[in-house]
Amino acid sequence: MEFSSKLLEKAVNEMSQLPGIGKRTALRLVLHLLRQPEGQTLQLTKALESMRTDIKFCKSCNNISDNEICEICANPHRTNEIICVVEDIRDVMAIENTSSFRGLYHVLGGKISPMDGIGPNDLNIQPLVEKVKQGTVKELIFALGSTMEGDTTNFYIYRQIQDYKITTSTIARGISVGNELEYTDEITLGRSIINRIPFEASLKS
Amino acid sequence: MEFSSKLLEKAVNEMSQLPGIGKRTALRLVLHLLRQPEGQTLQLTKALESMRTDIKFCKSCNNISDNEICEICANPHRTNEIICVVEDIRDVMAIENTSSFRGLYHVLGGKISPMDGIGPNDLNIQPLVEKVKQGTVKELIFALGSTMEGDTTNFYIYRQIQDYKITTSTIARGISVGNELEYTDEITLGRSIINRIPFEASLKS
Known part of the structure; x- marks a missing residue:
């Protein structure tokens, strides 16, 4: 892909580092930002930057959090x-x-x-x-x-x-609520029979 | 979707403004950035920012360019x-x-x-x-x-x-090179017959 602008090329290259985003998709996203007011791009970059630099991980459970200990x-x-x-x-x-x-x-x-x-x-x-x-x-x-x-x-x-x-x-692994038996894969169906639960217990959940 | 962090929520919301990126995809992309070194996020945001603020449009043809007149x-x-x-x-x-x-x-x-x-x-x-x-x-x-x-x-x-x-x-609209007639839509095939070209001309291209 040859670009008419180095700035555009760099933005597309950085964007296409993200998982599942190829060069074409990256170009589409970057061109979208170009068509929008400048503020939208700056809001996006500011949000990403402060997320990356300021975010904390809960000291107890390692969940993402704004504080030392998560909510x-x-x-x-x-x-x-x-x-x-x-x-x-x-x-x-x-x-x-x-x-x-x-x-x-x-x-x-x-x-x-x-x-x-x-x-x-x-x-x-x-x-x-x-x-x-x-x-x-x-x-x-x-x-x-x-x-x-x-x-x-x-x-x-x-x-x-x-x-x-x-x-x-x-x-528990088993058949999803609402799913049909015939469309369930064999391993899930097999496990759901082996790990069957008493009918009385199923009435409560 | 409820987030454990306001910073994360803001980043996901901004990311999901992009066309074709829903909340779930945005979360996946943002979590990817969190797992990568901080430098990658900063490179991405810097590239997007300078692209959006410094890019020019060619004064003659309106193509994206780094100069007043494109290459x-x-x-x-x-x-x-x-x-x-x-x-x-x-x-x-x-x-x-x-x-x-x-x-x-x-x-x-x-x-x-x-x-x-x-x-x-x-x-x-x-x-x-x-x-x-x-x-x-x-x-x-x-x-x-x-x-x-x-x-x-x-x-x-x-x-x-x-x-x-x-x-x-x-x-010219017509059948793509290498495509089979039977899989071509009627409008394209119809046009390609109406706008047929002399055989000698087709030998040259």
């Missing part, structure tokens, strides 16, 4: 006895949207993935083990994606904390 | 007798990539579209008419998309310059 960890109405282990902030947002969980979170920041060069020490695992050692935690809920990397990470953490007397669980 | 208009090896009328810089880049055109361009900046509130005065049409009046231009090539808006714009410009003795043409 969830600081909330006195939530129990610190149950900790839900998730990969990143998007998982926290998804679970919070359900309003079904009143414990705390622990954000790992990724999954163990030797193929991508991510080992246990690159993740926020050690502080979780320390939390368990302190003795207030009664249950860990593993809520990582059910991929090979997710299972590996779950098992690694499990091995680190298995000597402490706490309950560990993973979120 | 194409300033090139002495190109003829100013043929002008190709295009919608925006992406069309200039596409035609330049073919290396088939040695004339100049005229970038309108859009198409006449009453539905979107874009009239002839919102576009860079008057300077084109002035150029034609000066008498050096011998041919105008209309290279706008073949939509209702493109046709309207072509016709509007044609009406403005029809009293001057210049040739006007539109780029």
